Amino acid sequence: MVEILTYIHTHIAEKLSAAEVAARFGYSKWYFSARFHAYTGKTFVEYVRHTRISLAAMEVLAGKKITDTAMDYGYDTVSGFQKAFLAEFGCLPKEYKKRVRESRLYYERRKHSMYPLSDRCSALREEAVFEKKNMRYFALQWQVYKTLAMARHGELNNMELTGEWIAEVTEKFHPFIGPGEMLAGFNFGDARYGEGYVPEDDAESRALLRDNGISEEDIEAYFALRSSVDELWKKGPQVERTREEREAQEEWAAIGRCIDSNHTVLGYEKVLKLGFEGLLAEVEKYAAINGENSLYRAARRICKAAVTMGEKYAAHAKALLEKNDPAYDRADLEKMAASCSRVPRYPAETFLEACQSLVFAHILNTWEDTINANSLGHLDQILYPYYKKDLEEGRITKEEAFETVCCLWLKFYRDYDVQQSCLGGRTPDGKSLVNDLSWLMLDATEQLDFVRCLSVRFDETTDPAFLRRALEVVGHVQKGVPFFFNDDVMVPALMEKGIAPEDAWNYTQIGCVETVIPGKSNPHAVTGETNLLKALEYVLCDGHSMMYPDFCPGVKTGELENFKTYEALYAAVKTQIRRILEITCGMVKKSRDISVFTAPKPYKSLLTEGCIESGRDFNDAGAIYDYYQIMLGGVPNLADSLAVIRKFVYEDKTYTLSRLKEILEADFPEESVRLDFVNKAPKFGNDLEEVDSIAADIVDFACDVLEEQEKVHGLSFHAQPFTFLWMVDHGNHSAASPDGRRKGEIIAYSVSPMQGRDFNGLTALLNSISCFPTKRTAGTTSAIVEVDPKLYADHNLDMLTDMLFAAGKKGLSNVQFNTVDVDTLLKAKADPQRYSNLAVRVSGFSQKFNLLSPELQDHIINRTKHACL
Amino acid sequence: MSVNARITNISRGSLHDGPGVRTVVYLKGCSLRCRWCHNPETFFRTAEVLYAPMKCIGCGRCLNVCPKCHVLQDGEHTLLRGSCTGCGRCAEECPSGALSMSAKEMTAEEVLREIRKDRHFYARSGGGVTLSGGECLLQPEFSAELLRLCREEGIHTAMETALFVPWENAQAVLPYTDLVFADLKLPDAVRHREYTGQENGLILENLRKLTRVHDCVTIRIPLICGVNDSLEDMQAFAAVIDTMGEGLREVELLKYNPLAEGKYQMLGAPYTSFGREAQSNERADALVIALQSAMNHPARVFVRK
Structure with a gap:
């Protein structure tokens, strides 16, 4: 019989x-x-029919075309094949494919069930998010010990002084371990007493400082010295700003600074792998090769101090053990004492040690130049080897690993958190990087239910189940995390900028959405900032600002009568865009030359490839990749405005340019005219070719100009259509614009449509924000999409996942989802107390809604909410 | 030769009108007058002026083009529908969008261009186009042409119909339709007339034919509070459904939509509310079970929550 069946x-x-x-x-x-x-x-007959259709179904699932399959399996017609399919499976081949996929997804998801938040983590969460008692313990020590160190070593140059204060803070701070903690170490704790906080010289502050374990003597010295230490900092050369630069900067059209601090992702895995002893050996090695210099001296000083960091905590844990305090769990303390006596001095051996070492490595980074956007990178990758080994050797269970991840998340908690970490992605040869930890980290984010700044990378080959799960977390947590980056455009964009494929595939994010090659780059995030909408003002006012008529930062492009055609006008707009970018890049270059001198970063250099090897500082082009991100703001408003001008001035000839200028200068004296402009010309965000193409062309042109500027300044500029939350300032300093935007009104966020102007549905919006030359914008093209929470309902999630994949294919770069309905937002605005944990996507970060200005709150309320239909 | 139709709306990114991500095209004109209809702007074949008072800024531009139909008194605008011929000039002029036309004349190719824009979403999600209305089978030439063009481009096609049309109309479109949503409002002829203006004999006859000639039919029952959403109603529906052919695959219960009032206001038409809220999820589940267990037909009953 077997032969017979084989024959069949x-x-x-x-x-x-x-x-x-x-x-x-x-x-x-x-x-x-x-x-x-x-x-x-x-x-x-039944057997043959069944076999035939089953084999055919497998082919269909594997992606074979239905017509080909029908032919290959002896069906005379496609419809005959479909009938047979229907009879066997109760649906058509296409639907069958989908159903199977759905059931697989479902299986995957159920298989992966979430662990509950442990009691310990619930308590720690309460403390971190609401109580914040423990936070104050470290809050002020950094301030005091840094000041004292600087005063004592005023003779040192900036580089060595930085090394000295990091080392002294490390050596002097008083360790604190909170009850229930698995991981030791604090960085800045409560934002109120954090980086920018300067204590008043009063009884309350003194009490707080005492509470921090600082001696009377040091407190006295601190208050006596703190006003004078700034002078010990060696100033760089003064920058000469041109008139155009000053004016452009003052009206927020073009700002070129050099963000030389707290925007990095360092090679923390080096600390995990080598320990600070190993790193010290590296410093010695390269100092011997290249000759001694300040960087090596500072780096050496930091390494030596860093090895003591864990030991202090180990000793403290042991002291707590001796005290037998019932608030503490002895097993926890023993574990902590054991791990802290090894790391960060030596290489980490276990998952717990790796997490602990990572916390220490990050703390040192934030001590160098504060927390802000110093980010963490691919945590699921960095920690995975340790997790895997522990699991294999039976040291931990998956549930224990989950708890550790929660504790790690809690360590990084801040009200305003832009310490990004990134999950997933793939290797250059196509291997998925999604692992157990990626899933556990999503779970931790959901279970802890606070803003843990997190992103997920995806590309065409990403496991749909993982992407679906990430979207589900957005829906469940409703705080806009994680957000999504499309490797299929990001990686080519980075490679275009000369980044090696293996490094480009390893990109991650800083803070909001800034792209970085972890441990290998100085990205100078949000360094150049532009409001391209200003270009139109400069055209309409012959180089002058319309908002501030005395300013003339633009090019004199001539009288309005000269612009006989739309093309002529558009060419003039481009001339002004070029000017804005020239000013920006020029200022960046100047700032950069100063920061080489004023902002040395020995710790960042230690953990950024290229610096120690060459003996050059992180801020002195020591990193393998040294580039500058130039933000392009106002693109949607400029595109909308140009579409209005094209229609009303050049096509319908309803207004002359001069008349239009008068209307704008008078800030729309007639509401009906403003509404004409709003409603009767195409608006970006609705998948309308005639306006989306303008937006795309503006960005494309800006990329061209930045390439020119690279040659002028010898720096690498990465285009980044992103506004952070400066769309508020850009708007406040902009005159009324033809898109119907009133004088001073906030402009659009990044490349999201002007708020409330997109009404063609989610797919149309996704198409619009995918229309940009995203393979040229290495700094990410960012957009926030507002969706109704119902869209995350279980039965919609697969489709939302598909939408994201489809948009990715079309060129989407970065998208973040906001998932709160207008009702909730309005209630939260009225009753901030009750909604104190409500968070929304503001820009590249989520923020608690009640901490936003009323203006920003309204901006978010006014963004179009995309519901499921 | 291109065929025209009046389109009230093309709604993109729909997730609930067939498999995958879909574009739904709403055709104007319907042969029924269901009292709960949430698309009342599709009742008539001709386009009418919609007026949203909330948006009106009282600029008076409509008066300039049509003093016959518009009155502006103390900044308050009134639309005199009695003298309106639906010429649409006021809507063209209105800057705020308070006045607009309920439909737009479009060729099949024009509609296809809109549909094409989301092709990559269909491809990934198994979606496509769904014709709806109104009654899309009142314009069978257009519907057939549009779906044929979609088919040619490999786009999945679906339509939603109430089937109160001559059978030939359906026959013209069915060859190009992958999936049919057929509405079934009330099983009883007299009550059907009471609530929709017509008896349901033709509808049921067409439905029986349809489920015998087409192999992928979903019956949609809009649950109207107090009209057809009792457990007994489910018994009666089951009896009708049992007479259907094998092509009937699914029966979808649609929860009541209480949000249609605004559209009636914009049309200046009277509105009957059947309740302020949709049926609860628990209620909907109970109805699904009641219907499914009363049916002998193998079709699956479900509801979206």
Whole structure:
């Protein structure tokens, strides 16, 4: 019988009859049929039909075309094949494919069930998010010990002084371990007493400082010295700003600074792998090769101090053990004492040690130049080897690993958190990087239910189940995390900028959405900032600002009468865009030359490839990749404005340019005219080619100009259509614009449509924000999409996942989802107390709604909410 | 030769009108007058002026083009529908969008261009186009042409119909339709007339034919509070459904939509409310179970929450 079945299978595409097969194997038809039925439980015809369609179905699932499959399996017509399909599976091939996929997804998701938040983590969460008692313990020590160190070593140059204060803070701070903690160490704790906080010289502050364990003597010295230490900092050369630069900067059209601090992702895995002893050996090695210099001295000083960091905590844990305080769990303390006596001095061996070492490494980074956007990178990758080893060797369970991840998340908690970490992605050869930890980290984010700044990378090949789960977390947590980056455009964009493929594939994010090659780059995030909408003001006012008519930062592009055609006008707009970018890049260059001198970063250099090897500082082009991100703001408003001008001035000829200028200068004296402009010309965000193409072309042109500027200044500029939350300031300093935007009104966020102007549905919006030359914008093209929470309902999630994949294919770069309905936002605005944990996407970060200005709150309320239809 | 139709709306990114991400095209004109209809702007074949008072800024531009139909008194604008011929000039002039036309004349190619824009979403999600209305089978030439063009481009096609049309109309479109949503409002002829203006004999006859000639039909029952959403109603529906052919695959219960009032206001038409809220999820589940267990037909009953 087996031979007979084999025969049927190999000849399945041919016409098969029982009589013919029976004859071939020497049976009578009747005998054959009876035996066949007894053996298979089916008649011959049923069996063949079933086999044929099952094999065909497998081919369809594997992606074979339906017409080809029908042909290959001996169906005369496609509809015959579909009928057979319907009879067997109760649906058509296409639907079948989808159903199978759905059930797989469902299975995947259920298989992966979430662990509950442990009691310990719930308590720690309460403390971190609401109580913040423990936070104050470290709050002020940094301030005091840094000041004292600087005063004592005023003779040192900036580089060595930085090394000295980091080392002294490290050596002097008083360790604190809160009850229930698995991981030791604080960086700045409560934002109120954090980086920018300067204590008043009063009884309350003194009490707080005492509470921090600072001696009376040091407190006295601190208050005596703190006003004078700034003078010990060696100033760089003064920058000469041109008139254009001053004016452009003052009206927020073009700002070129050099963000030389707290925007990095360092090679923390080096600390995990080598420990600070190993790193010290590296410093010695390269100092011997290249000769001693300040960087090596500072780095050495930091490494030596850093090795003591863990030991202090180990000693403290042991002291707590001796005290036998019932608030503490002895097993926890023993574990902590053990891990802290090894890391960060030596390489981490276990998952707990790796997490601990990472916390220490991050703390040192934030001590160098504060927390802000110093980010963490691919945590699921960095920690995975340790997790895997522990799991394999039976040291931890998955649930314990989950708890550790929660504790790690709690360590990084801040009200305003832009310490990004990134999950997933893939290797250059196509291997998915999604692992157990990626899933656990999503779970931790959901279970802890606070803003943990997190992003997920995806590309065409990403496991849909993982992306679906990430979207589900957005829906469940409703705080806009994680957000999504499309490797299929980000990686080519980075490679275009000369970044090696293996490094480009390893990109991650800083803070909001800034792109960085972890441990290998100085990205100078949000360094150049532009409001391209200003270009139109400069055209309409012949180089002058319309908002501030005395300012003339633009190019004199001539009288309005000269712009006979739309093309002529658009060319002038481009001239002004070039000017804005020239000013920005020029200022960046100047600032950069100063920061080489004023902002040395020995710790960042230690953990950024290229610096120690070359003996050059992180801020002195020591990193392998040194580039500058130039933000392009106002693109949607400029595109909308140009579309209005094209229609009303050049096509319908309703207004002359001069008349339009008068209307704008008077800030729309007639509301009906403003509404004409709003409603009767196409608006960006609705998948309308005639305006989306303008927006895309503006960005494309800006990329061209930045390439020119690279040659002028010898720096690498990465285009970044992103506004951070400066759309508020850009708007406040901009005159009324033809898109119907009033004078001073906030402009659009990044490349999201002007708030409330997109009404063609989610797919149209996704198409619009995917229209940009995203393979040229290495700094990410960012957009926030507002969706109704219902869109995250279980039965919609697969489709939302598909939408994201489809948009990715179309060129989407970065998207962040906001998931709060207008009702909730309005209630929260009225009753901030009750909604104190409500957070929304503001820019590249989420923020608690009640901490936003009323203006920003309204901006978010006014963004179009996309519901499911 | 291109065929025209009046389109009230093309709604993109729909997730609930067939498999995958879909574009739904709403055709104007319907042969029923269901009292709960949430698309009342599709009742008539001709386009009418919609007026949203909230948006009106009292600029008076409409008066300039049509003093016959518009009155502005103390900044308050009134639309005199009695003298309106639906010429649409006021809507063209209105800057705020308070006045607009309920439909737009479009060719099949024009509509196809809109549909094409989301092709990559269909491809990834198994979605496509859904014709709705109004009654799309009142314009069978257009519907057939549009779906044929979509088919040619490999776009999945679906339509939603109430089937109160001559059978030939359906026959013209069915060859190009992958999936049919057929509405079934009330099983009883008299009550059907009471609530929709017509008896349901033709509808049921067409539905029986449809489920015998087409192999992928979903019956949609809009649950109207107090009209057809009792457990007994489910018994009666089941009896009708049992007479259907094998092409009937699913029966979808649609929860009541209480949000249609605004559209009636914009049309200046009277509105009957059947309740301020949709049926609860628990209620909907109970109805699904009641209907499914009363049916002998193998179709699956479900509701979206």
